Amino acid sequence: MKKYNFDELVDRTNTNCIKYDGRQMFFGTEDVLPLWVADMDFKTPDFIINALKERLEHEVLGYTFRDDSYAESITNWLEKRHAWKVEKEWLSFSPGVVAGLTLAIEAFSKPGDEVIVQPPVYFPFFDSVKGTGRKMVENPLKLENGRYTFDLEDLKQKITSETKLLLLCNPQNPGGMVWTREELEALTAICLENKVLIISDEIHSDLVFEGHKHIPLPTISEEVAQSCVVCMAGSKTFNIAGLTTSFVVIPNKRLLARYERELKVPHLHMGNIFGSVALETAYREGEAWLEQMLVYLQENMQLVRTYLKGNLPQVVPMEPEATYLVWLDFNALGLSDEELNERLLKAGVGLNRGVQFGKQGSGYMRINIGCQRSTLLQALERIKAAFA
Structure with a gap:
């Protein structure tokens, strides 16, 4: 090796x-x-750089699509690394995780609706909420024994009839928490009860340290799987952020169709050749x-x-x-x-x-x-x- x-x-x-x-x-x-x-x-x-060089040997860089091999590299990776069986039909594209998050906000809420964020948190969340004309509601994390955790009582009090979405950062940035199954079960129970859709940013899911295990949100239960959108990428994991290629996992067919409408109207679904090559190579060889x-x-x-x-x-x-x-x-x-x-x-x-x-x-x-x-x-x- x-x-x-x-x-x-x-x-x-x-x-x-x-x-x-x-x-x-x-x-x-x-x-x-x-x-x-x-x-x-x-x-x-090096294996990603070599794959990009090989693709450059074909001297036409025209329109392309992402084939079954690309999808299989993602589904195989998620099953091997996270014990998550994902159907290729659940996959969609995004130019980046923040772009996917923002498109999901546009697809599943309307201006004036409330969107919950849990600060301190990755600051583009704030821009995505405010920039789309939604009302940001803060449910701050609690600091307990040197580690952040959810403030569930505060969450219950903050949810109203206007609350449509919750943005989850899992693993958490900047604190570095890997939310446990128990934490996620408690959070999702409240969201399900109140019909709040969860958009989960799981871009750091491969960067988990020994002694901890990432829990993809849809694996909590089938009911949760039907009530969430997961944004992921290989960009942080393999240092390929400049290739603007991410993916979205949406097990709910109806939600997937709504997301893809939002994606395709501005013609963002095409992606780019090298992003696709890099992501597939990373997940097959990385x-x-x-x-x-x-x-x-x-x-x-x-x-x-x-x-x-x-x-x-x-x-x-x-x-x-x-x-x-x-x-x-x-x-x-x-x-x-x-x-x-x-x-x-x-x-x-x-x-x-x-x-x-x-x-x-x-x-x-x-x-x-x-x-x-x-x-x-x-x-x-x-x-x-x-x-x-």
Whole structure:
């Protein structure tokens, strides 16, 4: 079995890379080590690059469709990795998970309807709700024993006759929780009782650490399967986000037809050749690479844990159960969000500000550990220096 080298540094500058070439725009300076945008600094796996090169040998890049082989690569992956038997007829396309989420909001609600979000949460959720003219209702997560969980009593109180949808982040971003079956059963019971459709963002489902297991929402029960939409992709897993190819799983035929109408009117269903090739190749050949990468990420997390405990114990990382994103709690330092961000930028490290994920993120920053260990160590040293 090939051994992959995740320590190899890759110069991403001058490639129109948001993470590096967008530093001036987002941080006001080029002199910052960026550990923010949720893509990885590791090379996209060689088997994907080779498949793309092979496709380029055919010198016509005209209109194409996604065939049964593409669908089978997805269904086989989901069954093997998540014990989820998915019929190919349940699959649809999306240019990205946020695009799929937004299309689903358009398809299954109307302007003025209430959509529940659970902050602190991936901030494009807010844009998708507000940008489509829906009313955002917050059901904040509860912090218990250093881990977020659902506030079910608050959820019950927030649901009204105007509440049509709940946006679920599973695994959770930025906290890194892998929701347990018990947690999901309790959440879905409330939604079923109130006829609230769940749109579940499961883009991080392959990035689950040892000791935890991702539970695809439709596997909770057949009733739940008929009352949810699942948005997934290989983009985070295999570092192919730039190919804008995701998929949606909708077991309910009626809901699937409504989603596909929303998808096809603006002609978004076509996708692109290379996204399809990359996704199919990733799911057919990517298991060994993924297993090695997950070990590397867990070792990176151990570095974060050990370094902060020994050098800056006031900063406490939330223990991630999944994802390469770590939620750092700076509240013990007693700084405002603006002061916190200024200190870090002055020290030359760029993270995501916690308040981007909702006001519940005040005092937090999100760091991306999907990078070479030398880069991560350099960032940790700069964080230490910021508060020396």
